[in-house]
Structures are given as C-alpha cells and as structure tokens.
Amino acid sequence: MRPYPFTAVVGMAELRLALLLCTISPSIGGVLVRGEKGTAKSTMVRALAGLLPDVDVVDGCRFSCDPEAPDPSCPDGPHRTVSSSQRPARLVELPVGAAEERVVGSLDLERALRDGVTDFQPGLLAGAHRGMLYVDEVNLLHDHLVDTLLDAAAMGRVTVEREGASVSHAARFVLIGTMNPEEGELRPQLLDRFGLTVEVSSSRDAAERVEVVRRRLAYESDPDAFAAGYADDDASLAAEIAAARKLLPSVELTDEALLQIAEVCAAFEVDGMRADIVTARTAVAHAAWCGRTTVSTEDIRVAARLALPHRRRRNPFDAPGIDSEQLEQALQDAQPPEDDPDGDGPDGDGPDDGGEGDPEGPDDGGPDDSGPDDSGPDGGPGGGAPDENPQHEPRNPQHEPPGPQHGDADAGSQDGAAPRTEQRAGTDTPYRAKLFTVDGAGSGADGRRSRSEGERGRIVGVRPDGTRSGSPHLVATLRAAARHRPQRGPRADGAGPVVLPRDLRFARREGKEGNLVLLCVDASGSMGSKARIREVKTAVLSLLLDAYQRRDKVGLVTFRASEAEVALPPTGSVDVAAARLEQLPTGGRTPLAEGLTRAAEVLRVEALRDGDRRPLLVVVTDGRATSGPEALARAHTAADGLARTGVSTVVMDCETGRMRLGLAKTLAGRLGAEHVAVGDVAAEKLTDEVKRRAA
Template sequence: MDDMVLALTLSAVSPAVGGVLIRGEKGTAKSTVVRALTTLLPPVTVLTGCRFSCDPAAPDPDCPDGPHPGGTSDNAHPGATSDATHSGGTSVTRPARLVELPVGATEDRVLGALHLERALRDGVTAYEPGLLASAHRGLLYVDEVNLLHDHLVDVLLDAAAMGRAMVEREGVSIAHAARFVLVGTMNPEEGELRPQLLDRFGLTVEVAASRDPSVRAEVTRRRLGYEADPDGFADRYAPADAERAERIATARRLLPSVRLDDDTLHRIATLCASFEVDGMRADLVTARTAMAHAAWSGRTWVTATDIRAAARLALPHRRRRDPFDPPGIEQERLDQALADAGLDQPDGPAPETDPPPQGPGPDGPDPGGPGGSPTPEDVERDVPGPVETQPASETSPAAETGAGADGPNGFRVPGDPSGPDGAEEPRHGREAAPTGGRALAADQPYRARLLVVPGIGAGAAGRRSPAVTTVGQTVRTTLPGAGPVGRPHLVATLWAAAPYQRLRGRRGPGLEVRPEDVRVPVRQGREGNLILFCVDASGSMAARQRMREVKTAVLSLLLDAYQRRDKVGLVTFRGNTADLALPPTSSVDVAATRLGDLPTGGRTPLAEGLLRAGEALRVERIRDPRRRALLVVVTDGRATAGSDAVPRSRHAARLLAAGGVRSVVIDCESGRIRLGLASALAGALGAEHLPLEQVAAGALTTAVRSRTDIRRPGAQASGRAA
C-alpha cells in the first residue's frame, strides 16, 4: 500500500500533479485510504457566502457570486442572480472537502443548472451550482471510475483540462473555477478506463492485498479493534495523523522554492521519450511529481531519487496504446531507461536541511504510512502488478519449438513439438479430451464491421445500437411517465402552459404552471449492448491458419465492443461440453485474454454451445433487463457430438429464435467445396449470415464498391482503360 499512500500524499502536496488513479482488486481498502486523506489536508480559507469557494487572496474575477472585494467581474452573466451576500469581504477557514461523484449522477448534478423553480415562479435566471463547484480547491473522488458514463467523462475532461466548468444550457451561460485533485478507484475486472480520461490522471498505482499471513492478521486485528471502539482507535493514531498533516503543510510551503535545473529537466525529457509516450503531459507530470517529492523530503532541489519515484507513478498508464496491452512498466526496461537518462547513480549525501527521520507510530515503524517517511529503498522497489510480456525472438528456442512463445498481442501460445498446430477431428470413434488442446495466437486486430441490434432500445448509453436514452438529440417531448425519467423540458413546458393563462386567472407577468403542463424530452442516441460470443473451438476449426483468422476476427469485434461501451461474454464449445469461459462483463481485455488461451480440438457440440449461450442470456436478462443482447455465433456449422447432433443443434437454434434472441452467424467454413451448414444454422436462428472474410469493415466496403462498379455503365471499359 506504500505506493498508494505516496501517490496520494504527493498529490496533496502539489495539486498540479493531476490526481491519482488507484487500480486494484476488490477488498483492498482503496476507498478507505482515499477518504482518510481529507483529514490530512490543510484547511481552506474561502470568502464568506461564496458558493464557489473563492480564495480571499485571489478571488475569481468571473465568479457567478461576484464581484468580490479585491476583484472585478466583467464577464459575469447579467441575468444570473446570487443567493449569497458578502459582508466586507470576510472569510472563513474550513476543512478541505472530499466531494464524491456517484457513477449514476446526472450531468445537471455535476455541472449545475438553471434553478427551475425560481425560473418558473419568479421569471429570473438563477444558477444552482453542481458538484464541480463544491470540489473546487478540494478533492473530487470517483469510486468505480471505469463505470462512469461517457457524458460525465466528457464533463470531467473539460474541467480537468481548463480548470473551469462551463454551463451553456437553457438560457444560462456560466463559467466558474473548478480546480480539484481528481482521485479515482477502480477494479480492472469490471472494465478499463477510457484512454482520454486515463491520461488526465497524473499518477496511477496498482494495489493488491498482501499474501503474508502476518500482515493479513494485523489488518484483521486493526479492523476488529476499530469496530469495537472507533473513537479510541482513532485517538491512538491522532498524533501520527497530525504529524503527517503538518508535514504535508510544510511541503506545500516549501514547494515554490524547489529548483528544477535544465540538466534535470533534460533527463526527465529523455526518460519520457524513451517510453514513446503520447504528447507532453507525461513530461509535465513527471517534473511536477519529482518537485513534490523533493518538497516532501524537505529539499529544495530535485534528485535522481525524486525522478525515479515520479517515473514509477506517472508513466505506467501512459504506455498503453491498446486496451489489450497490459498495464505497468517492466522493471528491466525502467532500469534501462533510467540508466540511459543518467538516473541510475545513487544520490549524494543528504543535505543538513533534510528533515530528521520520523518516529514510529503507535504500533511501531510504518515507512510510508501515517507519520512515516518513504526511504530510497521504498522508492526503488519493484512495482506490484502485471508485468508486460515481450514476444519471443525468432532465434530463441521457444520460437523454434513453439513452446512459450507469445503472439503479437501478448497471447500465450503453448507449443506442441509432437506435431503441427491444429488438431483434426478424432478418428476411429475416439473422443478427444476437452483439455490438452493447443492455443493459437491472434494476429493484429482490424477495424470490424458494425453489428447492431435491430429496433430501438432503451438501455444504457453507449455507441452501438439506436436507443432512447437520457442523453442525445431531443426528438420529441411527452408527458412524465410516458418516456424516460429526466429533467423537464423548459420550453415545451412553457408552451403547454401558455394557452391557458387567462382561463387560470393570470393577468400579470409570468406564467402559472401546473403539473399537467410539465413535459419531458425524449432523446434518441445510442446504447451499449451485450455482445455474447459463442465460439466453436472443435477440431474442425483447428486448422492453424483458420483458427488464427477466427481469433483475429473475434479480437477485432472485442476491440469494437470496447470502443462502443458494450458488455461482452464468451461461450466456447468443444469435445462434449460447452463452457461459459467469461460471464458478461465490461472488461473486454479479460475476454481477449480468455480468447487467447482458448485451446482447440475434439468434436463439435453445437447444440450444447447454443443452449449454454441461451442460458447465459437468460440470466443476464434478469440482471440487466434494459440492456439488449446480440449473440455472435462463430462456427463452420458442423455438429458432430453424437448421432443426433444435427437435429439437436437445429432444435436449439429454433428455441433461441423463438425466445427473441438477436444473433449473427459468422461463417468460418473454408475451401473450394462448402456445405453451407453455417448458412442453414443462420436460417434456423433467424440470424444474419456473415462470412468470416466480411467481418472486416474494409472487406465489406471493397465488396460493395466492386458490385457498384460492375453495375455502373462504362465501369468495365474505364477499368480496362485505367
């Protein structure tokens, strides 16, 4: 947990670092540590009555509650009214805030919006601040940040980039300061974070529960002690907390004096360039983090130790170019990059101005914990978490035999020196075992054809199928209860009330609005779907190149699902059984890993695969009834598990079709002679039939263009002339 404590502490010392993303398995006290940070932050001085927490020493000139004493407001919205009053610029000191942004929050709650009641009652434009205004000069915490809706991600991106929140809606044009430390926690098993938002986090850490029984026993002991006497437990750690809070405040005061000379800055740039990170944000964050670490250590100059600590926290998440890339930095590569930048040499003796070592806490020494100090050994230790895999060289023994080789996407390819890759159908009636098959790597994914669920849905906002959602283009208005729940549509509500003002006895200005006048918007956008892959892994699919093409196609569709905010699941069938290899999840990278480890061989239990997919869809429909599903069956259509395999598979297909399951059959049959079994299966499913070669969007475009050119008059002649 030391990395997490250090990252949060450095963000508290220098909010300009950009916040922290904490990734880790469930049950590792991520939220507990973040919430505990607020008690260690220095208090904040704000103007009395200002709802936007303006600093009395430097008030925001464009604050909607301004103008403040000592500042002017030339750009304040003339129609905005303030509910706050200021008495001679008085100020008050309060604790720093931790504002939690719920995953299901609305955009109005985050940004703020027009005060609808006052607008209808008094005819004035009054602005009601949102969560970003409350988080100004504090912490904004998002638990399960990877599950945040896209429209909220866009709001956070804008605020983090500009340091201001912009509200442009319904006659309101407001801008106010919104500088906060963004802290997010997430469990990677539930899906990855959008790359744009991931890059906005200054630092990232991986946390995991200790496997040391003594450490786990101590954690349990402290938890039980807290539950037995919360106040007494907190009192035991109060001195250590106060000591750490004072040290954070001291580091903040020292930070403006920290020097970053040109040679050190050049080393930071060399380090970041060696990792080929996109943009310049990595250089800026690494420099700011190194300066914060120097201030935290009580120094006014940056050393190699500071840069090493900053690199471990600021660079891992900026190396991911693909959602299937593993997070983290390989320690050997980090060491080599540090050596290339001249940062592998130990620092000189500590200056006399360094703070003395901190004493032990209530339960003994706790380096990096409450009242502790990170040591160079702590800074240079290995980072826990997944390690990046590198493809085996072509001349390595693994490459020659196939054993232990990695594919271009990091998928493990277990070798089998006993014969060629790809098992054939078992002969002489012998059944191949479901285990012990061979897993083949996929090639690089390509842009896949868009597969959509027919009709108009009403599921979670996404980017795949048309749907009525809470965000998107307003297509009409309706009465409350007849459409999605949301804020009233102001203009439509006023239009509905206007014709009846005289009948209601209204003669003066303003409108009398009654409940029957309220209208809500119906917005049409796109939804995210559940894409359930049902993949044939039998011997008939095991020809080396064909199975590689199948995995590449499914990997490409998984990448498309990641970009369109879908949930994915994976059912595989081979031998005599079908398995739910991955229950429906938002973590498409986990699906890609399971796909890469998928072995092949054995008979083809097609009916079992379809029935297992139907059961998975039924369970998910109970859990998430609004999310529509699309079943993608990847097979050549053969059914060889038993004498009645073909009739059972057709019966299973008709059951799915009768249950309203929307599906697509990707035909993997190859060769000159094709039996058309997958096409017949698609007919029984009522599904779209798609040859494997047409999964790529480019292949479909080429086919359409070729047919168009043939039908166009003079196309052949022009082609011959060309």
C-alpha cells in the same frame, strides 16, 4: 462513527506516497488507483480527507472562492468586500450513477418561471473546488459524466447551459479514482487526466494479512477508540504535509533534472508533453516531502514510476507499467558524468533519500504504514501492500504460446473422453472494426454505437402531454401555459403567462447506447485449419477493441470436446480478453447443443443484470454435432429454445469442400437467423457481416 485512520492502513506504500504527493502539490493532477477488489483502495482514499489542510474561503460563498483572489464570475459574487474564514478541505465523492444535474448543478426552473430570476444550485463539482473529487469505480462512469469531468479538469471551470441560461464557476480539484481493471478499462482521454497511477494488490504475506484482519476487527468493535489510538500519528503526518507544502516553492528544478525528465519520457515514447510536466511536478513534490530543496535523480525515479505507466500504452491490449531497467538506463544516459546524487546506485539509498517505499518521509514512525481494507461493496476485510516495483510487460497479441502444436482432426475420439488432438492458435494483429448499429431506438447503457432514447443526449422533441419523465422543456412549458392565458389572465406582475404544474412538458432526448455482442464459436477439430481459428480469434479481439472504444460489451462462448465454456464473460476489459483469447485451445469433437445452451444461459443472465442492453448472437460453426448419440437432434432442440427468446442471431457457416451437408443452414432456419455461407472464417467477413446484420 469516526473514519478509519490513514496511518492505520497496513502496507500500501506506493499508494500512500502517491496520495501524499498530490496533497502536497495539487497541480500534479490526482491519482488513479488500479487493483483487484478488496485491496483497501477506497479505505485509504477516504481516510485521506482527515489529513487535508484547511482552506480559507469567502464567507457566504457557496463556491469556495479564495479570499486572496475571488472568482470574478462567481454566481454568488461579485465579492467587493471580502470577509473570510477557514473550513476543512473537502473530499467529495461522485457516485457512478449520479445524474448530470447533481454533478454540475441545476437551475431552479420553478423559481425561474415564477419570479423570472436565475437561481443556480451548486453541484458536486462546486463542492470539490479547492479540494478533492473521489470517483469509486471510475471506469464504470457514464460517458456523459466522463465528458463533464474532462471539461472541468481541462478548463478548471464548469459551465452550465440550461434552457437559455448560462452559469459558470471555478472548479479546480484533485481527481482521485479507483477501478478494478477486470470490470473494463478507462477511456484514454480521462486516463491521461490523472497525474499518477498506482497498481495495488493484496499482500501474500501471512503476517501482514493477519495484521490487516486484526486492525479491521478492532476498528469495527470500537471505531472511536481505534481512531483515537492513531490520532497522534495522523496529526504528525498532517504536520509533515504542511511542512512539505511550505517548502515546495523553495525546491529548485535544475536544467540537469529537466533533461533527465525529458530523456525518461522520450525513452518511454509517451504521447504529448503532459507526462513531462507531471513528472516534473511530482519530482519537486517528492523532494519537498523528503526535506530537500533540490530535485535529485531519486526524485525523478520515483516520479517516473508514478507518472508514466498509464501514459506509455499504445493500445488497450498493452498492460500498464514501465520497465525498471529501461528507466535506469534513461536516467544514466541523461546524468552528467560527475553527478551521482544517489550515492549508492540505482536503488537510491543515500542519506538524503526518502525512498519510494518511504512515504512517511525521513521520520517514518512505524505504525503509520499499516491498515485494513473494505473497498469492496460488502466492506469485507482485505488489504495489503503492492509490490515495491510492480512491472507489467505489454502483451503481444501475435505471440503464440509455446508447446507442441497438433493437428485438427477430431474423428475417432470417444464420447466423454479427452480429445486426441488439440492446438493453440495465436492471433494476428487486431484491426479497426467497421461501425455496426442495431436498428430502432433502445434504452441501454450509454455508449457510442446504436440510437437510444432516454435521459441523456440532444433534445429531439417533447414527450406527449401527461408524460412526466426526464428534464423539463422550458419553451414547450411556456407554450402550453400560453394557450390558457385568455382563461387564466395575466400574472400579477404582468411579466408573462400563469404557469401551473399541469403545463409542464418534458424533453425527449436522443443519444447513443452500447450493445452486447456474444460470439458462440465452434473450437472443435471440425473447424479445419489452424489458420481459420486464428482468424476467428483475431476477429473477436478486433470486435472487443471496437467495443472498448464504443462502450459495448463483448462475450465469447466456445465449445469443443464434450463441453462448452464461457471463454470470455461479457466485458469491456480488453486486457483480460487478450489474455484469455490468446490461450484458447481448439480440437476435439463438436458439442453444438452444449454451446447453444451455454450461450442461451449467458444471454439470460445478462438480461437479468442489464436488461436494457440489446444483444446480438453470432454463431460461428459448420453445423456439425459429434458429441454423442442424437447430438444433432439435441442441437436442434437447443436452437428452437433460443429462437423462442427472440434474440437476433447470425449463423456463420464454416463448412468447406465440395461435398457439403448444409447443416449450418438448417441450424439457421431453426434459430430464425440469417445464414451466411462463407468458405472461410475470414476476420474481415465476420465483422462486416455483424455490422450488416446487427438488428
């Protein structure tokens, strides 16, 4: 079945342009595509493969060496006499769950033991050399693979060290990743390795959505006929890419243009110099795409909108994006008074302007800017174009939502009725949470917090005889075979002991795992002052920030009035968390039983989804239950049920005043939890206690 044509994708002008610019100038460094599910991210990236120009390779080289400059350390080299041929450029897909050996390559251990030679089998990174590497859901990639990508992207080489053997080969590729921000953010180190970033969203225009569905259904009905209808458009676009690549070396980047780029990057306070370099390369590529030989202000404007949004974030709570007014001001400040290359002002509609929204260049052919979407796991229809200039202002964690602020008392409200009082407390500036770990060794997802044993990490020993899991341990295998040498005799060539399959020993590896911290917070009026719930919310944000850095999950269940709700499903997405916690209301009665029941349900569902991730439940309450008759008895019954699950729990007692009922201490006893008496829910005390008690 022929793939969906690139020129048949509907809308998506900004993404289309970013991908084409990276195709014209691979040195830009790739594209990160951020957007909700079902927005044609994967469809467009996979369709790009048909537009990539052919590459010349050395015949018989598994590592795609360039015949003009073959890699002197190529494992298939040295290439003394070079014969070459052409092959299509590759777009290699890296699965999120791929093993490290599949990504970087592996050594044939059996042949090494039998023949004494190093036989290296190339991995996905070798296949992507001089092409493109595509990672769908790149934000879900395991940390050890992220580290591998970082090394390869920075050095342009892959070095594989296995059992005393070392192999190195070139791996220069354009990295393309797609992600849904709701599923978690990307590590800053890898984020910066993407040259450009694009935010995509589904179209709200009914006519455009109809066209998406129409084309998708036509493609599914007869893929070959549908693709044939766009073959000429794809061929024409490929020819324009080839012409732009040929023009690229002739494009002049003047000192005035460099000054504008520097002014823009300085105005947005980006870190390092990579932003300046990528912006310059992108501006040159855009000029070549538009058929110009000199970089103009419009080229810099387009380049800045693509290269800077993900580099101006100061912390994970800031949403990506740039201010268009600030961009225009920076461009004007650096522009010589007599120079006005745009002609028509900041919109850049001059006669030579290819335009940000014109990725097909000066010869846009109409149908080239359309197509469907099946980027979701079910391949369902979707798609649409992002805004021409999507802007996202960074959130201010200290901002308090407008509106009247009420008191905290909840006495006197009727069961099932809306609470008489409600308030919305903001948050203070989140702080760096101290490290806490879970005792013992788990086998959860890769992280940076607790000790784990699994397939990744440093070798700390050898598994017992008969345990055949993990990667083979060469030294232990040879040692096991050597014990039987007197009975088996020497090898035929006399090079060493005879090794049989039963001699294989497998490495025991120790690494780090991520955990789930679920906070069950009493948000009722009995919690007291607005300042107290503000500190609780600040603590949750701080734990979430720490979880983002350590690859944990954090969830939040709140209970107030007559019900409990999951205010924050277990996640690592700090953007979503900051927005939801900011709007968390407080006040009303205390449905403690409902809160514990909802927390137990969240833990049960998460255990089905990710049973290896060990949880810690933190209940923040004063122990009161005021949501109907026998509310306290129902709360104790819910606590008994939680205790039977064996989940590690901490109860943070928020009861204050001279006359204390000790209800939270009783609750802790039923939960089998440690009771922590605190006069106030101080954010520092909360995180310190979680660190100390996590087990």
